[in-house]
Amino acid sequence: MKRTAASPPKMGFRDWIGWMFFVDLLHGLRLTLSYLFSPSITLQYPDREKWIPYPRFRGHHYLRSDSDGTTRCVACELCARICPCHCITVVPHTAADGERRPQVFDIDLARCLFCGLCEDACPVEAIALGQNYEFSQYTPAALRADLDQLASMPGKVDRGGYVVAARLEAGTRISPTGSTEEGRHWWQQIRGMRVKRDE
Amino acid sequence: MELTLAILVICIKLALIAGVLLLLPVPLTWLERKVAGHMQQRLGPMRVGWHGLLQPIADGIKLLTKEDTIPAGADRLLFKIAPIVALVPSFVVFITIPFGENVTVLGHEITLAVSNLNIGLLFILAVIGLEVFGVILAGWASNSKYALLGGLRTCAQMISYEIPMGFAVIGVIMLAQSMNLAEIVEAQSEVWFIVYQPIGFLVFLIAGLAECQRVPFDLAEAEGDLGAGYHTEYSGMRFSLFMMNEYIIMVLISVLCVLLFFGGWHGILLPLPPLVWFLLKVALVIYLFMWFRFTFPRYRYDQLMTIGWKVLLPLSLANILITGLLL
Numbered sequence: 001m002k003r004t005a006a007s008p009p010k011m012g013f014r015d016w017i018g019w020m021f022f023v024d025l026l027h028g029l030r031l032t033l034s035y036l037f038s039p040s041i042t043l044q045y046p047d048r049e050k051w052i053p054y055p056r057f058r059g060h061h062y063l064r065s066d067s068d069g070t071t072r073c074v075a076c077e078l079c080a081r082i083c084p085c086h087c088i089t090v091v092p093h094t095a096a097d098g099e100r101r102p103q104v105f106d107i108d109l110a111r112c113l114f115c116g117l118c119e120d121a122c123p124v125e126a127i128a129l130g131q132n133y134e135f136s137q138y139t140p141a142a143l144r145a146d147l148d149q150l151a152s153m154p155g156k157v158d159r160g161g162y163v164v165a166a167r168l169e170a171g172t173r174i175s176p177t178g179s180t181e182e183g184r185h186w187w188q189q190i191r192g193m194r195v196k197r198d199e
Numbered sequence: 200m201e202l203t204l205a206i207l208v209i210c211i212k213l214a215l216i217a218g219v220l221l222l223l224p225v226p227l228t229w230l231e232r233k234v235a236g237h238m239q240q241r242l243g244p245m246r247v248g249w250h251g252l253l254q255p256i257a258d259g260i261k262l263l264t265k266e267d268t269i270p271a272g273a274d275r276l277l278f279k280i281a282p283i284v285a286l287v288p289s290f291v292v293f294i295t296i297p298f299g300e301n302v303t304v305l306g307h308e309i310t311l312a313v314s315n316l317n318i319g320l321l322f323i324l325a326v327i328g329l330e331v332f333g334v335i336l337a338g339w340a341s342n343s344k345y346a347l348l349g350g351l352r353t354c355a356q357m358i359s360y361e362i363p364m365g366f367a368v369i370g371v372i373m374l375a376q377s378m379n380l381a382e383i384v385e386a387q388s389e390v391w392f393i394v395y396q397p398i399g400f401l402v403f404l405i406a407g408l409a410e411c412q413r414v415p416f417d418l419a420e421a422e423g424d425l426g427a428g429y430h431t432e433y434s435g436m437r438f439s440l441f442m443m444n445e446y447i448i449m450v451l452i453s454v455l456c457v458l459l460f461f462g463g464w465h466g467i468l469l470p471l472p473p474l475v476w477f478l479l480k481v482a483l484v485i486y487l488f489m490w491f492r493f494t495f496p497r498y499r500y501d502q503l504m505t506i507g508w509k510v511l512l513p514l515s516l517a518n519i520l521i522t523g524l525l526l
């Protein structure tokens with residue numbers, strides 16, 4: 001028989017007894033009590049812990065350099081072209097070794113939407129979106145990243161996706177103190193989510 | 200000399216009770232936030248002090264230094280006195296609560312209650328009913344729809360829980376043959392009344408939940424549908440008075456539960472000092488209330504009325520009848 005709102009399910013004798021003694025409410029209380037004693041999933045960022053993002057995470061841009069320290073960028077301006085927000089400014093010049101290099105390379109992070117298209121467009125894999133997500137500033141002007149800043153930004157992580165112990169230092173990025181390999185996979189502590197991490 | 204001493208003793212007791220009651224919300228808010236956090240797999244406050252222990256003090260300083268706004272359309276006088284009207288009865292009732300047996304200090308017998316009233320229980324039920332006026336006044340004076348609805352709900356809630364609550368304790372009074380709280384506790388030195396009065400306790404607990412306006416009966420301040428209910432328009436110190444009031448009433452209901460049904464300061468199994476037993480039981484009931492808060496959804500306004508009139512009232516009457524027959 002199809003149940004509708006007008007005809008609620010028939011309550012048997014046992015249901016009535018349960019109803020009389022608040023069995024449903026007791027079930028609820030038992031559930032919350034079990035949650036009370038289950039581990040917490042709170043990530044104590046920034047005081048004690050820090051999340052290391054996945055390799056595919058799109059954070060602050062960085063510019064790759066060759067082994068001799070010169071930037072890889074050939075100032076072709078393809079990234080500036082493809083950028084949907086027009087937030088990359090590239091001014092090319094001829095470097096001392098005769099190569100075409102950027103004189104100015106600015107990214108206005110206040111406008112960037114972190115789509116990663118610049119990374120896809122770059123023919124020499126110079127620009128990429130790295131792991132840094134701690135770059136809040138007080139003014140939009142301070143969010144303009146220049147060539148030196150981009151070159152010094154951390155790159156992508158190898159594995160990532162875990163939480164490491166970290167230390168809060170005023171004025172800097174939160175520096176991890178624990179080794180990356182002993183990181184905690186916080187999401188595995190969510191009840192019912194004890195899944196093996198695929199290697 | 201005797202008189203001065205007696206007055207001095209009363210003053211000391213009053214100061215103690217007022218001090219403890221004023222400071223009680225500090226650990227209770229911390230506990231509540233911790234219980235809430237851990238039940239939701241969070242940690243709760245962690246940053247101020249060890250595991251956030253000093254958080255309530257930080258919150259208190261914030262509330263004290265906040266701007267105290269009064270809405271333009273509010274009735275200024277009523278708006279100002281409403282928190283006081285709500286707070287005074289909750290403090291007053293504590294003068295009849297005994298915290299233990301009489302103690303003898305320097306040859307003087309001292310009761311562990313400010314005043315050992317013969318009609319203590321009646322006094323408490325009567326005075327605590329006044330507290331609702333503060334809430335209703337606050338709702339009315341704020342000149343805001345949310346606050347007014349909160350006040351209205353409190354009215355409706357009060358008439359549906361006060362009567363079953365009064366009836367629920369009659370069984371206890373019949374068993375103890377007294378309305379004096381100390382004597383009620385004395386009568387439980389052998390067997391706690393929860394054994395004889397399970398239904399009475401249940402009715403009292405549910406009505407008590409409604410009395411201290413906690414989940415599942417927190418209709419007057421239902422955050423989900425009324426902003427913050429009757430104290431939507433309050434800020435700063437006046438708001439904190441309402442919060443304090445809520446916590447004190449919760450403590451009161453817990454204390455009453457323990458005194459009436461769980462044998463007050465009489466312990467079982469462990470030979471702990473009576474006061475420790477008393478506080479332990481009160482803390483357990485308070486924890487129960489917090490546990491409820493983070494487990495149950497809120498009852499609807501009409502459901503509360505139905506529970507009050509159609510379930511609790513007949514149950515409490517039947518309880519009186521059965522108690523009378525068995526005595």
Ligand code: SF4
Nearest residue numbers: 083112113115116118
């Ligand atoms: S991530 Fe997207 S928006 Fe940001 S600079 Fe690159 S292309 Fe432009």
Ligand code: SF4
Nearest residue numbers: 073074076077079122
């Ligand atoms: S970063 Fe890449 S795409 Fe952008 S200007 Fe340099 S070489 Fe061209």
